[in-house]
Amino acid sequence: MNDVAIPLSLAAFREGFPALQSGAYLSICDKAILHDRVRDAVDDFLTGMAGGNATRVGHETHVTAARKAFAAMIGASADEIAFGRNVSDGINAVVCAMDWKAGDNAVVCLALEHPNNIYPWLRLKKRGVTLRDVPPVNGRIDQAAMADAMDASTRMVSCASVSFAPGYRADLARLGAAARRHDALFLVDGVQSAGILCHDVEAENVDAFATSTSKGLLGIYGAGFLYVSSRWVDRLEPAYLSRPAVAAENDDASAIGAYDYRLQPGARRFEVGSYNLAGAYAVDAAMALLAGVGADTVERQALMVAEGLRAALHAAGATPVSQPADAHETSHIVTAGPLDAGGHGFSSTAWVEPLSARLAEAGVIHTVRRGQLRLATHGYNTEADVALVRDALAGWQRAA
Ligand SMILES: Cc1ncc(COP(=O)(O)O)c(C=O)c1O
Numbered sequence: 319m320n321d322v323a324i325p326l327s328l329a330a331f332r333e334g335f336p337a338l339q340s341g342a343y344l345s346i347c348d349k350a351i352l353h354d355r356v357r358d359a360v361d362d363f364l365t366g367m368a369g370g371n372a373t374r375v376g377h378e379t380h381v382t383a384a385r386k387a388f389a390a391m392i393g394a395s396a397d398e399i400a401f402g403r404n405v406s407d408g409i410n411a412v413v414c415a416m417d418w419k420a421g422d423n424a425v426v427c428l429a430l431e432h433p434n435n436i437y438p439w440l441r442l443k444k445r446g447v448t449l450r451d452v453p454p455v456n457g458r459i460d461q462a463a464m465a466d467a468m469d470a471s472t473r474m475v476s477c478a479s480v481s482f483a484p485g486y487r488a489d490l491a492r493l494g495a496a497a498r499r500h501d502a503l504f505l506v507d508g509v510q511s512a513g514i515l516c517h518d519v520e521a522e523n524v525d526a527f528a529t530s531t532s533k534g535l536l537g538i539y540g541a542g543f544l545y546v547s548s549r550w551v552d553r554l555e556p557a558y559l560s561r562p563a564v565a566a567e568n569d570d571a572s573a574i575g576a577y578d579y580r581l582q583p584g585a586r587r588f589e590v591g592s593y594n595l596a597g598a599y600a601v602d603a604a605m606a607l608l609a610g611v612g613a614d615t616v617e618r619q620a621l622m623v624a625e626g627l628r629a630a631l632h633a634a635g636a637t638p639v640s641q642p643a644d645a646h647e648t649s650h651i652v653t654a655g656p657l658d659a660g661g662h663g664f665s666s667t668a669w670v671e672p673l674s675a676r677l678a679e680a681g682v683i684h685t686v687r688r689g690q691l692r693l694a695t696h697g698y699n700t701e702a703d704v705a706l707v708r709d710a711l712a713g714w715q716r717a718a
Contacts, residue, residue, distance in 0.1 A: 326610035328619055332698040334607075341681025342703035344627070347482060347510055347651050347694035348685050350536045350604075359603035360538065363596050380598040387605035388535075388543045391613060392508075392527060393518035397584030398551070400544040401593055405509045406434040408528025408544035409476075411588045412505050413438045415554035416473055420446025424474045425467045425502070427452050427459050430481040435507045439476070447473075457484040457640070457657050458647065465496035472502040479517070479527075480510035483688040484640045485651025487515065494523025503550055509533055512543075513604075514620050514650050514696055516613045525550050531597060534696060536604035541597025546585040556581070562589040608697075616697035620650040623695040626704035627652045634711035636673060636691065653690040660689025668717040680710035 337343050337351040363380075366372030385399040402408055428436050428451045439449055450467040452460055459477055468475065475497040480487045490506060497504040505526040511517065512527075513534030519527060527545040531537030546554065556563060565582050566575040581587040608616060631639045631654045638656065642648040655670045663686050665671050670691050677684055677691075682703075685692045693707070 323606065323609035323612075325612075326607060328611060328615065328697060331607060331611050332700070335698055337683075338698060341683060342699070342706045343683050344693040344695060344699065344703060344707075345683045345685055346514065346534055346696045347485070347687075347692060348533075350532055350534070350538070352538075352600075353536060353604065353607055355607060356536060356538075356600050356603045359599040360596050363599040377595045377598070378593065380595065380602040381593050384598050384602040384605065385543070387602065387609065389545075391513070391517070391605065391608070392545060393520050394545050395548070395584075397586070398545055398548055400546065400585040400588040401598065402542045402544050402589065403540055403594065404434075404530040404532070404542045405432070405507055405528050406438075408526075408542055408588075409435055409505065409507060410438050411544060411556065411558075412503070412526045412528070412546065412554065413442070413474070414557035415588075416503070417555065418442060418445050418447050418473065421448075421471055422446075422473045423448040423450050423469075423471050424476070425450045425452065425464055425472055425497075426476050427454050427464065429454050430457070430459060431476075431478055432482050432507065432509075435476060435478060457481070458486050458643075459488050459493070461489060461492055461496075464493060468496055468500045468502060470500060472497070472500045474503045474505055476505040476507070478507040478510060479512075480515070480649045480651060482510055483651075483690050483692055484653045484657050485510075485649050485692070485694070486640065486642060486647045487511065487649040489646045490522040490524055494525070497525075498523055510651065511649070513608055514616060516617050519545060519547070531601040531604070535601055536608065536696075537601030538597050541594045541601055544585060544588055546588065548584065551585060551587070556587050558590045560591050562591065562593075563587040611697055619697045620695040620699065621648060623699040623701070623704060624648075624650045624652050624693075626701060627693050627695070627707055630704055630708045630711060631691075634708075634714055635716050636669070636711070636714075650695045652693045652695075653687075655690045657690055658688050660686065662687060665689040665691075672717060673711075673714065676714060677707065677710050680706060682707055682710060 334353040512529040530542040
């Protein structure tokens with residue numbers, strides 16, 4: 319990727335997604351759609367592999383560029399970024415790198431987390447660590463109760479930047495400030511917001527941030543980023559160790575350095591073995607597009623369309639609709655129906671599945687999660703998507 323972003327209008331950005339040629343894609347919270355330039359980048363990688371003359375070091379320039387672009391996106395420095403696999407990989411890398419002692423505790427709100435940010439914490443119990451699981455309030459993190467649950471034995475605090483359902487944005491700055499008062503590491507599952515909502519890890523008091531590239535970052539599955547703040551990195555011992563994590567004179571993967579090795583100075587100590595290079599090509603190209611559009615523009619557009627969807631669902635009586643209490647909570651995910659009346663892909667609320675079927679028939683791609691109808695936007699969505707949803711809802715009669 320070029321260091322200087324090439325400006326791109328929202329309309330030109332949108333044009334590159336074949337999936338947007340018909341219907342409305344409102345499912346970025348589930349998975350990314352591919353932009354032509356991202357697909358071309360993966361093709362370049364495959365062509366290089368097929369030709370047999372591309373070098374690993376050449377391929378890895380995309381890993382370097384991707385780390386740098388992601389760092390710029392979240393307000394970090396490139397040496398605070400590791401290129402890995404997914405959210406689970408990043409979260410487990412950080413959790414397993416802490417020197418936990420019996421009697422330590424971790425503060426989380428499990429009811430709002432994705433399973434991949436639940437199991438790593440449950441397992442800590444085996445090491446004598448207490449899990450302080452703070453219940454949510456109306457689908458939101460209880461900030462005050464989370465802060466009250468922290469004390470001198472708290473080593474980590476974790477939450478999703480935006481819950482996958484019901485989709486409220488967490489006030490990271492406030493939670494992070496509370497964690498910092500106790501010298502606890504604040505670890506964020508950022509996959510639902512990365513690439514869509516703006517982040518500044520310094521201002522948000524975030525110590526570690528894990529994401530995959532397969533949602534809002536518009537890359538492919540099996541690639542991800544882990545940010546680990548330079549404040550913390552030397553206090554963490556990676557559970558896995560292989561060549562990329564070791565500081566060495568050159569880039570040669572088979573070169574053996576001194577046996578009294580040193581870890582890479584930054585977050586690269588969390589990288590393990592060979593990279594997902596197709597994933598690096600893809601996300602490098604995708605982040606060039608996102609930088610070209612501009613993070614503020616992407617966020618503004620995604621939130622504007624989400625607001626239109628919220629209003630349309632509300633007007634049609636598909637209530638309760640997720641309703642942010644203030645700007646802190648506002649996200650690009652809109653949910654309708656009671657939380658947890660159902661699960662992944664199904665709902666026990668009488669009207670949710672019929673409404674979901676109606677939307678699908680109208681070409682509105684969306685999901686049902688935790689029993690709720692779920693729609694989510696990115697910078698490529700427009701008012702036309704809201705109009706399609708509104709049309710599909712016209713004449714809809716809510717079942718009792
Ligand atoms: C909040 C959240 N975390 C994590 C994941 C997925 O984790 P991984 O990237 O490890 O598959 C999802 C997927 O939907 C998610 O919504």
